[in-house]
Amino acid sequence: MVLDAMRLSDGVIVCIKRINPKEITDEVKIANFLSSAELRKDAKNHCVGIWDTFRDPVLPKVEFIVMPPLRPYADPEFGAVGEVVDFVTQLIEVFSLRPPNSLPASVENYLQGMEFMHKHLVAHGDLTTQNIMMDARPILPGGWHFVAQHCTQDGVTPISPLARIDYPVRYIIIDFDCSVWLAPGQPRLVRNFGGRDGDPPEYKNREPYDPFKIDVFTLGNMLYKDFFQVYEGLDFLAGLINYMKTADFRQRPDARASMKYWLDVRGRIDVGRARWRLQKRQETIGERVLYDTIAFAREGVHRMKRMFGGAESRTQGAGMFPRTSPTFLGVVYISESGAFHEAIYFDFAKGRVQLEACRPVAQNFNYMAKV
Numbered sequence: 001m002v003l004d005a006m007r008l009s010d011g012v013i014v015c016i017k018r019i020n021p022k023e024i025t026d027e028v029k030i031a032n033f034l035s036s037a038e039l040r041k042d043a044k045n046h047c048v049g050i051w052d053t054f055r056d057p058v059l060p061k062v063e064f065i066v067m068p069p070l071r072p073y074a075d076p077e078f079g080a081v082g083e084v085v086d087f088v089t090q091l092i093e094v095f096s097l098r099p100p101n102s103l104p105a106s107v108e109n110y111l112q113g114m115e116f117m118h119k120h121l122v123a124h125g126d127l128t129t130q131n132i133m134m135d136a137r138p139i140l141p142g143g144w145h146f147v148a149q150h151c152t153q154d155g156v157t158p159i160s161p162l163a164r165i166d167y168p169v170r171y172i173i174i175d176f177d178c179s180v181w182l183a184p185g186q187p188r189l190v191r192n193f194g195g196r197d198g199d200p201p202e203y204k205n206r207e208p209y210d211p212f213k214i215d216v217f218t219l220g221n222m223l224y225k226d227f228f229q230v231y232e233g234l235d236f237l238a239g240l241i242n243y244m245k246t247a248d249f250r251q252r253p254d255a256r257a258s259m260k261y262w263l264d265v266r267g268r269i270d271v272g273r274a275r276w277r278l279q280k281r282q283e284t285i286g287e288r289v290l291y292d293t294i295a296f297a298r299e300g301v302h303r304m305k306r307m308f309g310g311a312e313s314r315t316q317g318a319g320m321f322p323r324t325s326p327t328f329l330g331v332v333y334i335s336e337s338g339a340f341h342e343a344i345y346f347d348f349a350k351g352r353v354q355l356e357a358c359r360p361v362a363q364n365f366n367y368m369a370k371v
Contacts, residue, residue, distance in 0.1 A: 004069060004146035013143070014051065015069045021061040027177040028053060028063055030122055034176075039120070046090060046113045048133070048174045069146060070133035073171055074226065080165040082274030084227055084234060085266060090171045091132070091219060092259045113173060114215055115255040121186075123211035125178035126195025127219045129226055133174055138167040165275060180211050188212060197221055201247045213249040216258055220244025232279045236265055 001018040019028060033039070035050040052066035078084055091113035117124055124131070136144070139162040145151045152159055178195040182188065189208035194200065200217045202209035224241045228234055240262050246252040253261065 007066075013069055013146075015067045015146075017065050017067065019063040019065065021059075021063070023177065025177045026179065026181060027175070028065060030176040030179050030181050031065060033181065034117065034120070034122065042116075045116055046171060046173055047117065048172050067174075068135065070172055070174070071136040071140075071144065071149060072129075073132045073134045074129075075149065076139070076159075076161045078231075078278055079163055080274065080278060081233060081276045083164050084231075084237075084278070085269065085274070086164075086168060087171060088223065088237070088240070088262060089266065091127075091173075092255060092262060113171070114219055115259060117173070118212050118215070118255045121182045121184065122176075123180050123182075123193070124173065124176065124215050125180065125193055125211060125218075126175065126197070127173070127215050128196045128222055130196065131173060131175045132222070133172045135170045135172060136161075138162070138169050139164050182211075194218075200249075202249050209249050212254060213252045216244050216252055216255060217246075217249070220258075230280060232281055233273075233276065234278075236269055240265055 003016055005014055005016050006012070007014050031048070031050050032053065034045065034047040039045050039047075040049060048067050048070070050065050050067060054064055054066075056062035056064070073087070078087070092115060114124070114127065140159055141162075142159075143153045144159055145153055145155045148155050150159060151157060178193070180190060180193060188210050190211050191206075191208050193209075193211045194203065194214055195218075197218045199221055200209075200214055202214070220241050220243070223237055224245070228237050228241060240258070243253055243261055244258050
């Protein structure tokens, strides 16, 4: 059970999880270790922070952990190719794969995700969609409702998320109820280990297996199911996914080798693809026209803002964009009858693209986009 609460000392919104006393696991012990003062100093730690723990005053076997409020990592959905590249990098990036002088700054400063846990001899066991979250404050600076997550904190007003390609978020690994924490020198072979993902081949026999290699397979499988199968244009993930899903766990790479492979792949991706819109494989022609037009408008606004000084406050202060009301950019009609139609505006006051209903100009167009 998970619920939200307000910390009385400072009014900060927190998330509280009740640990089921019937499930005997090391979840609290492992979570506290990965969130210890020493490890939390490391900005490369992507494990959820444990702010507090306490026991039920009436049922002392019931324990609670206090964490920051987070959102599912894909809510709102990814919008650009570069966002996926950042996601993959954050989850498996590792420090000092090459001499420091040869690494980009983002790599020099990170020891992240799966590799961070494995370095400290913790195998997660359930690196699936449900256990990867994000700190969404950069794209939702006004916050969100804990239950009605499509709304702001008032539970009524719809959220208007910013694009994570412009406001990068931090991805967080949660839930250590399936995890194991090995002692130094302890053999890396276990039985009865794992979570929701039943696909690792080693589950099909009775021999012990490496829990760290389960994490590698599971993360690769998540990338396959959540990204490669859903979106077009992510062909650069194919080799990494196949590598991480090597059937024989003895031949399967560890987190460090996976990261080395990924950095090589990432280095060959054309940086011009970073802002390309992610296209779902199941999009209709009409949806594609609409989403491409919105993406085109957003990219145009992005380039305008960079051209005239970047920050909204600076452009407003310099008088370059004096309008405070939404500025019309174009119109999209997508319907055989002309019933579905939206006007595209850019709201300079709020710094976002918005859609508003408008009357169709021509009923005889099935698809028309004009910006």
